[in-house]
Amino acid sequence: MQTRILAIDENSLNLSKQIILHGGAVAFPTETVYGLGANAFDTNAVENVFKIKGRPNDNPLIVHVHKNYDISTLVSYVPEYSKKLAKAYLPGPLTMVYKSCGKVSGAVSCGLDTLAIRIPSHEGAQKFLKHVNLPIAAPSANISKHVSPVTAEHVFSDLNGRIEVILDGGKCEGGIESTVLDCTGDIPVILRSGLITREMIAKIAGECGEYVLKDGEKARSPGMKYKHYSPDCKTMLFNFDERDKAVEEYSKFNNDGISAYILCDNKTAKLINVEKILNLGETECEIASNLYFKLREGEKKAQLIIAIAPENQDGVMVGVMNRLTKACK
Ligand code: TXA
Numbered sequence: 001m002q003t004r005i006l007a008i009d010e011n012s013l014n015l016s017k018q019i020i021l022h023g024g025a026v027a028f029p030t031e032t033v034y035g036l037g038a039n040a041f042d043t044n045a046v047e048n049v050f051k052i053k054g055r056p057n058d059n060p061l062i063v064h065v066h067k068n069y070d071i072s073t074l075v076s077y078v079p080e081y082s083k084k085l086a087k088a089y090l091p092g093p094l095t096m097v098y099k100s101c102g103k104v105s106g107a108v109s110c111g112l113d114t115l116a117i118r119i120p121s122h123e124g125a126q127k128f129l130k131h132v133n134l135p136i137a138a139p140s141a142n143i144s145k146h147v148s149p150v151t152a153e154h155v156f157s158d159l160n161g162r163i164e165v166i167l168d169g170g171k172c173e174g175g176i177e178s179t180v181l182d183c184t185g186d187i188p189v190i191l192r193s194g195l196i197t198r199e200m201i202a203k204i205a206g207e208c209g210e211y212v213l214k215d216g217e218k219a220r221s222p223g224m225k226y227k228h229y230s231p232d233c234k235t236m237l238f239n240f241d242e243r244d245k246a247v248e249e250y251s252k253f254n255n256d257g258i259s260a261y262i263l264c265d266n267k268t269a270k271l272i273n274v275e276k277i278l279n280l281g282e283t284e285c286e287i288a289s290n291l292y293f294k295l296r297e298g299e300k301k302a303q304l305i306i307a308i309a310p311e312n313q314d315g316v317m318v319g320v321m322n323r324l325t326k327a328c329k
């Protein structure tokens, strides 16, 4: 199968719709990362997405809908706090998990009785979702466990030959996946951190819990238990306080002929002043936005990525640290 990267226009949207209606999968941009979408009503189409990615079949998918889609047709109960959160933050990088009413294929949620729903804000995503006017089950458009894709070229390099069309919406601004929020209980609980932070949710909903997976416990969000976001090269991770040690390792490896790069934010870059650097930028939004982009750049040119964690680890940095830790396992 030949894979084409197409600009988002009338022709590519019509083609994408035909592919979706015939049970195929289309890669599309969102404000977080690229998704690989299929018709959520079509079990074969959804199962095919798991095959294309090599995704474990107990890790459920998020359903994406356009901003005027009536989600009460898909879920049985939407709590008041979710309605308030939707008003404040949607369309945007917040996925809410509800009790499903069983309309979409059981393959989407891998047999769970819940359904994760996301309304992305990216203009290209909205155009695609409006054009097909169906709930679209979409994981990130990477080979399972690899770094999530934030450009059409990243999708191409993972999925070339496995899908027909990648809709090109440029580089994703957000850069890390949406916050996943369990909305089935009395208070919302974060299952995966992202750009919509715990503080932002608590401000609107009054309270917000955070789910931490304990050793031996069954994951409430099955995606949490898997190795993830790993670049195709060796990695190491140091705390901000250990940055001198990181630089020592950097020098040692480069002197031994192993090309090592340091991945860190701009503040750290100024302090350590080394030559081979993957600079994530200054602000927390820049750092999130550049994380996967720089990990993918790094795996191309480095044999080893030595990451140094940012000093500040609050807010958006909770999500960044979650990905960085898993990437460097
Ligand atoms: O930003 C995003 O969320 C991107 C873009 C493409 O929208 N999508 C994404 O999908 O990151 P994926 O498949 O890579 O991650 C989905 C996460 C997993 O951690 C999964 O376990 C969780 O959402 N999830 C999906 N359905 C769930 C459910 N019913 N209950 C609990 N967790 C669920």
Ligand code: MG
Pocket (backbone or CB within 6 Å): 139, 140, 148
């Ligand atoms: Mg993913």
